[in-house]
Amino acid sequence: MAKTALITGASSGLGAEYARQLAAKGADLVLVARDRDALDELARQLRATHRVAVEIMAVDLLKPRQRGKVEQRLADESRPIEILINNAGFGLPLAFERNDIDDEVRHLDLHVEVPMRLTHAALAPMLARGHGRILNVASVAAFIPRSTYGACKGWLVSFSRWANLRYAPRGVTVTAVCPGYTHTNFHERMGLAPGKEGVADLMWLDARVVVAESLRDAGRRKAVSVPSWRYKALTTIARFAPPSLAARIGESGR
Template sequence: MPTALITGASAGIGAEFARQLADRGADLVLVARSEDALQALAAELGARHGVTVEVLVADLAVEQDVDRVARRIADTGRPIDVLVNNAGFGLPLHFADNDVADEVRHLRVLVEAPMRLMHAALGVMRGRGGRIINVASSAGFISRSTYSACKAWIIGFSRWANDEYASDGVTVTALCPGFVHTTFHARMGLAAGEEGVPSFMWLDAPYVARQGLRAAARGRSVVIPSLRYKAMIAGSRLVPRSLTTRIARRGRM
């Protein structure tokens, strides 16, 4: 059976990836900061699907923790076949008002950690095959402070890596959802409705994870779940960047 390692697996999109991969028979390595949530999910999936579930507690803003996860990925005796870089968090959009230490931590989790884990994965996947799914965001196509910039990097790197390593049997896919019903916003201290985002703009985590897995199986470098977000992103290229920046000041993706 294949083995999948998922970061940010304790809730939201990460937990949905774990559920859907376990349903397909994959063994799992679940990575997140919350041990209790990981153990509960591991017990649930192990009992329901009969798969092996390993728990790895790590904070991907901490260099030593990233090293531990990278070493697990690079372990050729227990190879990882699927890597899902999903861990992340958001900050208020007013960059100049944010604590710069928070911004550095944000950059480490959204860019540095996925880059280092992809490097470890490619070291063992090249020649034997594998799939890497990077959870980016539709925000990566517009200008929205450092969150948007981080996601744009993930999208661009995934596009290049998918072409570069296709001949080695490795696919790299950037999954770019819009607003998704998860605990993401609650962790930022925002209650339901505070984002000012209409209900039709929200997606469900199971749908998003399913779209990511399907795109990875097809070898696609970028996938934008739902026609409405595809249309919005296509339309954003036709209007001035200053206008999309003003509109994007509301909410998170």
């Protein structure tokens, strides 16, 4: 039986790249996002190119009833999900005091509550089978003070580290993926024009490299994957830097 991967935030960016690379490896897919048209087009391309089965779930993960459909799909032992990639997310401006508090709550829910619920739904059948992989897309912001985005991603890294220690001996690995600035439409959705984020060209990563390195790290049962030597160095420095310096690093970019 072909392995099946469920990917949230699959309509674009890293989510779509995970779909392309996993399909190229022969995995069937369940693609989850709000934009049905984008999902339909991606599914069409993947079916034609890789001859894999692609299921679409056009849902808003912040709506409990719609999210519940994804949880039910993950828990369906008759159609097992071998790989779960919690990738859905969005960014907000760093000025917490000026952000709408309801936007901040939605931001917290999507980055913390949603992956927690989906991981919980996926774990029971994975543990019963004795194998499975969960990738939680976090960020290098988890290691650097960066408003509520860094706080949410810090939770995801801490949870993934614990879960990997807990469940890897039973065959289910959990990996927090921590990319830096990556060429996707993530920043455009925040209203930022390409090249206007105030980040040096050297620090930008290719989505294909991020996904390939993270899948390799997950295969090696790593709890945390930090793609590229540049960000490995940055996160190492951040661990030992004075808090004031780490905070200044976190203020770069938007």
